[in-house]
Amino acid sequence: MEKIIRKDILEMIHSAKSGHPGGALSAVEIMSALYFSDVFRYDVNDSAMENRDRFILSKGHAAPVLYAVLGNAGFFDKKHFKTLRKFGSILQGHPHAKHLNGCDMSAGSLGQGLSIAVGKALALRMKNIDANVYCLVGDGELQEGQIWEATMSAAQLKLDNLCLIVDYNGIQLDGNVADIKDVYPLKEKFESFNFNVIEVDGHNKEELIKAYKMFKANVGKPTAIIAKTVKGKGVSFMENNANWHGLAPNDEELKLALKEIEGGLK
Amino acid sequence: MxxxxxxxxxxxxxxxxxxxxxxxxxxxxxxxxxxxxxxxxxxxxxxxxxxxxxxxxxxxxxxxxxxxxxxxxxxxxxxxxxxxxxxxxxxxxxxxxxxxxxxxxxxxxxxxxxxxxxxxxxxxxxxxxxxxxxxxxxxxxxxxxxxxxxxxxxxxxxxxxxxxxxxxxLFTNKEDDFQIGKAKVLKEGNDCTVFACGSMVHEALMAQEILEKEGISISVVNVHTIKPLDNETVLKFAKKTNCAVIAQEHQKIGGLCGVVSQYLAQTYPVPIEYVGVADTFGESGEPAELMKAYGLTKNDIVLAVKASISKKK
Incomplete structure (x- = not known):
């Protein structure tokens, strides 16, 4: 499944001639461990099911990974992939929930998703609905102050039905996160903010599933899963290269990339 | 009282x-x-x-x-x-x-x-x-x-x-009918209409009393909903009085001044004067003192009404 998701991401962005491959490829296992396992409760035939789990993509530019996952899960026809970023498409450059079955919230302006997830987790608790809220942020995104406002709210409210996942790929648009505005160390930061913190290899699906299960078993605190990833994972020339944060592959690059993906992760 | x-x-x-x-x-x-x-x-x-x-x-x-x-x-x-x-x-x-x-x-x-x-x-x-x-x-x-x-x-x-x-x-009642998007006509006169919201509505009513004594008859419309605007009522009173004043405790740019002006510019242009803050920041002071200093009183509405009427063709 991860090979299919990577292939879909690259073909989508190639067809759109713009988009963000780096941060989509780094989050493939994070997403597939959630949606293609027994972790995340959903029903493609009833996307408004009350006790479904909720997923908030806060790093909205990673839209292609969300689209690939939702499409492969069956929320919409995969034929839409080739319409990414095009006029009239359900697949907007950044997710627009109104037009996208299976998407809980629009995103695009960074730093907002965790507050929304706090509101959702609180609402579920108020309504006695047994469901979890997952929120994916980038590590560069942690530079947004609102993330820390929301972190304090989640801990204050003891939202143990809330799972923050940090796609810790170390790179943002302008370069290395540590060189621009250092957000590390992440484990200690979130622990000091009263989170239950789990560190994990963000490209190891089994480890990720185990981490999600640890989150579900955890009581009294929100959880942060720090998933160490590689930006552009799976395509050697995109890996750890900030230039591929927001660049579409040309025909030749796509061919090379798909060949590498077929060979599997190194 | x-x-x-x-x-x-x-x-x-x-x-x-x-x-x-x-x-x-x-x-x-x-x-x-x-x-x-x-x-x-x-x-x-x-x-x-x-x-x-x-x-x-x-x-x-x-x-x-x-x-x-x-x-x-x-x-x-x-x-x-x-x-x-x-x-x-x-x-x-x-x-x-x-x-x-x-x-x-x-x-x-x-x-x-x-x-x-x-x-x-x-x-x-x-x-x-x-x-x-x-x-x-x-x-x-x-x-x-x-x-x-x-x-x-x-x-x-x-x-x-x-x-x-x-x-x-406090001059309205809790029981009064209130509908979002439906302005309230408080006074009907023929010479000019004051469209106001918030604290400026009562100032407009007091201005109406002053003007009435001077023989000037104005309409006062409480446009409590700025968006969506009650186009119908705004147009009706623009046609009735052929000039207007828009009053808001806010910059003159945007808000009620903006939406009413834009609507009338497209449908029925009439002379308009504004009562609001003139593209400047405020400062410390007592509320009444500031309202006066920044041109947000009944007297400012009176002057604006006269100015608006004088521009009528």
Whole structure:
């Protein structure tokens, strides 16, 4: 499944001639461990099911990974992939929930998703609905102050039905996160903010599933899963290269990339 | 004799009534619960109240999350911080997803007084009026703030309501019919129409009395809903009097001045004068002193009416 998701991401962005491959490829296992396992409760035939789990993509530019996952899960026809970023498409450059079955919230302006997830987790608790809220942020995104406002709210409210996942790929648009505005160390930061913190290899699906299960078993605190990833994972020339944060592959690059993906992760 | 009462009291009373009815609401504040009157909810219905601390962006995001799950949040804080600091959150999360979030901007206008320019929301209506899906309301007194809050609760979609800190004349009744988007005609005269919202409505009524003694007959329309605008009533009175004054405790740019002017420019251009703050920041001072210094009194409306009439062809 991860090979299919990577292939879909690259073909989508190639067809759109713009988009963000780096941060989509780094989050493939994070997403597939959630949606293609027994972790995340959903029903493609009833996307408004009350006790479904909720997923908030806060790093909205990673839209292609969300689209690939939702499409492969069956929320919409995969034929839409080739319409990414095009006029009239359900697949907007950044997710627009109104037009996208299976998407809980629009995103695009960074730093907002965790507050929304706090509101959702609180609402579920108020309504006695047994469901979890997952929120994916980038590590560069942690530079947004609102993330820390929301972190304090989640801990204050003891939202143990809330799972923050940090796609810790170390790179943002302008370069290395540590060189621009250092957000590390992440484990200690979130622990000091009263989170239950789990560190994990963000490209190891089994480890990720185990981490999600640890989150579900955890009581009294929100959880942060720090998933160490590689930006552009799976395509050697995109890996750890900030230039591929927001660049579409040309025909030749796509061919090379798909060949590498077929060979599997190194 | 007319009593004075702060509009925020009407807001607080409406919240208590909604709580008594055990409506599916959550009242949120960002550390100014005493000022916004949400503290009344905290004291009497603590399970309907959440203080998120000094974090307006988070306030709006949490409210958006709650609304997306069917709870009606009343996100309350000073209008200047709510609309300014939270603008991107209101735009991209609340309005883009058309979420049922009630945004409550207290201490709006220059009359907040001694706190000075940092706390005087004079741009909030301009900011909120440009957002798709947004409903924008500025009630004229405490009773209308009550009715508007109840109406907002029943309305589905993003709403922003703003009112000032001060006790201002209480001249409407809680029982008066209040419909979002339906302006109220308070006086009918033929020489000019004053379209006003918020604290300027009562000033307009007093200006009408002064002008009447001078033989000038004006209409006064309380346009409590800035967006969606009651086009029909605005057009009707523009045609009736062929000139207008628009009055708001806000910058002259945007808000009621903006939406009425734009609408009339397209449909029935008439001379218009504005009563509002003239593209400047406020400063510290007593509320009445500031209203006078920045041109927001009945006398300023009187002068504006005369100027508008003089431009009639």
């Amino acid at each position: 007319i009593n004075n009462k702060p509009p925020r009291d009407g807001y607080g009373e409406a919240l208590l009534d909604l709580c008594r009815n055990d409506e599916n609401i959550l009242v949120l504040d960002a550390d100014v619960a005493k000022s916004t009157r949400t503290i009344w909810v905290k004291e009497q219905f603590p399970n309907k109240f959440l203080d998120v601390g000094i974090s307006e962006q988070d306030l709006i995001g949490i409210s958006a999350g709650l609304a997306s799950e069917g709870i009606v949040p009343f996100a309350s804080t000073y209008g200047v911080f709510l609309s300014g600091r939270g603008f991107d959150q209101i735009r991209t999360t609340v309005c883009y997803d058309d979420l049922n979030v009630k945004l409550v901007g207290a201490h709006a206008g220059i009359s907040v007084g001694p706190d000075g320019a940092t706390h005087q929301a004079l741009e909030d209506m301009a900011l909120m009026s440009v957002l798709p899906n947004m409903t924008l309301i500025a009630p004229c007194d405490s009773n209308e703030a009550y009715s508007a809050t109840m109406a907002m609760f029943k309305h589905k979609g993003p709403c922003y309501i703003r009112f000032g800190r001060e006790a201002i004349p």
